[in-house]
Amino acid sequence: MWARLVAIILKELQQLRRDRLTFAMMFGVPIMQLLLFGYAIDTDPHNLPTAVVSADDTQITRTILSALQTSGYMRVVRHPTSEAEANALLQNGEVQFVVTIPSDFTRRMVRGERAQILIDADATDPLAAANPLVAAKPAIEQALSRDLVGPLAPLVGRPDAFDLVIQRRYNPEGKARLNIVPGLLAVILTMTMVMMTALAVTRERERGTMENLLAMPVRPIEVMIGKIVPYIAIGAVQVLVILIISRFLFDVAVEGSFGLLTAGTALFITVNLAVGFTISTLTQNQLQAMQASVFVLLPSILLSGFMFPFRGMPVWAQWLGEGLPATHFMRIVRGVMLKGAGLGDISVELFALIAMLLVVSALAISRYRVTLD
């Protein structure tokens, strides 16, 4: 009995050794997950980009701004001069927070007239915005206690010395589903579109119909487009179903332009199908194609900002994430659906997707063979 068992174990190991893709999956995926979940992913992200609109430059406001930064959560990267400019930065996702200090802040505070600071937060991802907002007030109070001496000493410790007005933009109630549902659109499309096309082509090879197809006068581009088009239609139906469910079950409506969302989605679907087609030219059979699809899918879930706040990921993971179509589409969908972003706000992401489409299609066409060589 043991001899037979050993025989089977050895055979399995030998086969495994030849199946490099499975091998890579078995080691690559757990290592990636371990690195990400283990220590790299920060669900409490720090150093979030912040814009400051300050019309009041005094010792006290300087102390407040530096207190926000030393809390570790905010990093002032922009100093817009107008409110409109600040809003645009929030809209296209360049900053997570906008801190606005009115021109009469110091004067009102000294007089004890309830001075106000305004923090606008991009709350599409409630997880990323929560802690910084909680930490802001204590940090400011602590820092001010050192500045408020002499005649101002009575202000220390008074809860009404100043007010911190917080606006959670785009997702005022901090609902996670508002963030999750548009993200799901990206994940579901990646999952089905990549895998379906990858399988559609390898199926031909595996069943022996590819040789017959190649013996007929069809061109590679015709096969590629012919294989992709039916799945674009399937993808469109998927999107429609997801949007309808989001609207009626989760109460997530499309804030921005429906046409823009449609265009972005169509582009994303096409990129995914091209990725799937490329996978099919690189793999030998359906099983390999399936495994390779998972290789694309897992990072798309983990690194695209779907699972974790993108800015909470380590820099190397952010770079990997930037290379995934899902990351850019995630920003497009969240932007258009939740923030009502316009073409200008998401143009960078659209360009990224177009660039990916061109690179991937070129790879696919160069790999596709008219002959069996």
Added chain:
Amino acid sequence: MALAIDVHDLVKRYGSRTVVDHVSLGIGQGRVCGFLGPNGSGKTTTLRMICGLLTPDGGGGTCLGHDLVRERDAIKRQAGYMTQRFGLYEDLTIRENLEFVARVYGLDRMKSRIDQSLERLGLATRQHQLAGSLSGGWKQRLALAACVLHEPKLLLLDEPTAGVDPKARRSFWDEIHAYASEGITVLVSTHYMDEAERCHEIAYIAYGALMARGTTSEIIQQSGLTAFIAHGPDADRLAPRLRDAPGVTAAAAFGTTLHVCGPDREALQRAIQPFRDDPRLTWDEAEPTLEDVFIHLMGQARDNALED
């Protein structure tokens, strides 16, 4: 007569292995040429090079007057290639498969062509059945119908009758001859000797090299083999004892008789001498069979391959 296939010194290598080694082949229009050789001898690779599925590493030539490498598309439009493995879609119906092929070739009068083809096949009543549900013989006939749908001038068939019963094979060959009589050139690979004998001419390839060319009788004559048949009780039992004797190419039992052959008459007679004295056996000289010749050629090709 114009040559439908005219290729010279075709070479195909995979890594350091030469799968097809300087094969030249000329086949006249309307001829049925049998392509024979052991497994892995390069038959499929040669067929694929002729129909443009593989790029030759050396040599070249024309197929239906078109250059093998540069005018691939023209060849594909005028030739029909039937793969060894069933190459149509099992999850489409018979009619849907034919419609797909018709559309790929951009054929006019699609409906009437397909109706005609189904009629000729005898599948008109089963046209909405899935191709995957057909038996081996019917699948082969469907595959043939699909590759003649665009009215090609040349048919390249790769072991079309492997695993098909004798009756279906017979009718398949009747069809091949019917196409040939319409002027279509056919190059068909096979392992069956009876099929080889139904061809106008034969090309025999082993270890990538073309070993013999001509009609059945020409090939047998050229081989210079001598053969003997022994009748009598237990004559067939002698086969294993004679097989490895010097001067014997092949010794095989056919029912209760024994068939031996060898290239050198004297040596062969010396080999069978010990058994000739057995009074229960009668020995007759016989005509070598095509199979004898092929086994002999295969041995020669192997020796050549080992020398290289």
